Amino acid sequence: MSKVISLNTGRKIGAGEPCYIIAEIGINHNGSLDIAKKLIDEAAAAHVDAVKFQKRTPEICVPKDQWEIMRDTPWGRMSYIDYKRKTEFGFDEYSAIDAYCKKLGIDWFVSVWDVDSVDFMEQFDTPVYKLASASLTDFPLIEKILATGRPLMLSSGMSTMQEIEDAMKLVYDFDPNYPLMMAHSTSAYPCKPEELNLKMIPTLAAKYPEAPIGYSGHETGLATTLAAAVMGATFVERHFTLDRAMWGSDHAASVEPQGFQRMVRDIRDVESALGDGVKKVYESEIGPMKRLRVNINTPSEVK
Numbered sequence: 314m315s316k317v318i319s320l321n322t323g324r325k326i327g328a329g330e331p332c333y334i335i336a337e338i339g340i341n342h343n344g345s346l347d348i349a350k351k352l353i354d355e356a357a358a359a360h361v362d363a364v365k366f367q368k369r370t371p372e373i374c375v376p377k378d379q380w381e382i383m384r385d386t387p388w389g390r391m392s393y394i395d396y397k398r399k400t401e402f403g404f405d406e407y408s409a410i411d412a413y414c415k416k417l418g419i420d421w422f423v424s425v426w427d428v429d430s431v432d433f434m435e436q437f438d439t440p441v442y443k444l445a446s447a448s449l450t451d452f453p454l455i456e457k458i459l460a461t462g463r464p465l466m467l468s469s470g471m472s473t474m475q476e477i478e479d480a481m482k483l484v485y486d487f488d489p490n491y492p493l494m495m496a497h498s499t500s501a502y503p504c505k506p507e508e509l510n511l512k513m514i515p516t517l518a519a520k521y522p523e524a525p526i527g528y529s530g531h532e533t534g535l536a537t538t539l540a541a542a543v544m545g546a547t548f549v550e551r552h553f554t555l556d557r558a559m560w561g562s563d564h565a566a567s568v569e570p571q572g573f574q575r576m577v578r579d580i581r582d583v584e585s586a587l588g589d590g591v592k593k594v595y596e597s598e599i600g601p602m603k604r605l606r607v608n609i610n611t612p613s614e615v616k
């Protein structure tokens with residue numbers, strides 16, 4: 314059984330705990346704090362556990378040869394580096410997000426995409442650092458996060474089993490008790506059902522019994538994320554948008570508020586439906602039993 318990780322917000326992630334549900338806002342705020350707050354409102358209304366953002370230092374994350382590539386944006390035609398700067402939140406925006414999420418009782422955290430972003434985020438007391446699939450082989454970044462001691466959520470899309478093992482080893486060599494989680498993921502946008510490979514969830518859970526295993530999904534539809542929760546994902550993450558038709562790279566493969574509400578409701582229903590695997594007769598079955606059974610032996614234990 315995987316260990317349970319207690320977050321500094323009071324929530325817990327691990328086997329036996331309710332699935333921790335993350336609405337991945339990522340960069341779907343399109344650089345607008347107003348849109349970010351609307352997304353947080355909708356996420357809270359859907360009863361998710363956390364909203365997540367992506368934090369980058371554009372000058373580090375965008376290769377220099379792409380800086381001056383021109384593109385059309387809602388703010389006019391501009392270079393790629395200026396566009397990336399425009400969609401990046403700074404201290405004031407994240408302070409406002411911090412206060413807003415605290416007011417609504419919802420966790421927030423980010424995936425950090427470079428070492429400087431970890432320093433930046435240390436100004437806030439977020440419960441988790443996520444490491445995106447694209448960064449799983451970035452050992453200096455992982456080491457930088459480990460030095461903070463905060464719970465780490467690795468994601469494993471676009472990675473080989475060897476790369477997963479190497480990253481897990483790096484963490485457990487640093488500290489065998491490090492609060493570490495691993496998300497199964499396939500980094501295709503949108504991801505075809507036949508490439509989701511959800512059986513990786515129990516595979517990872519068996520291989521890493523100390524690490525809560527979760528799921529970061531990029532499929533269309535909700536059924537397969539529900540299936541991931543049924544298969545033991547202790548946390549699930551899906552991209553979240555106000556409107557799939559909005560301008561920006563991640564909106565089309567995101568879930569809108571109504572869909573997110575349904576997904577959270579269905580995950581909670583399934584959690585309570587799974588029961589404990591011990592056969593019992595429920596009080597609600599006694600009436601039908603009396604009507605329908607010919608020979609009645611009223612069970613001694615009725616729930």
Ligand SMILES: C=C(OP(=O)(O)O)C(=O)O
Pocket residue numbers: 367424443444445446447468469470496498500529
């Ligand atoms: C891209 C990200 O995650 P994943 O690799 O799980 O999709 C992210 O969290 O920024």
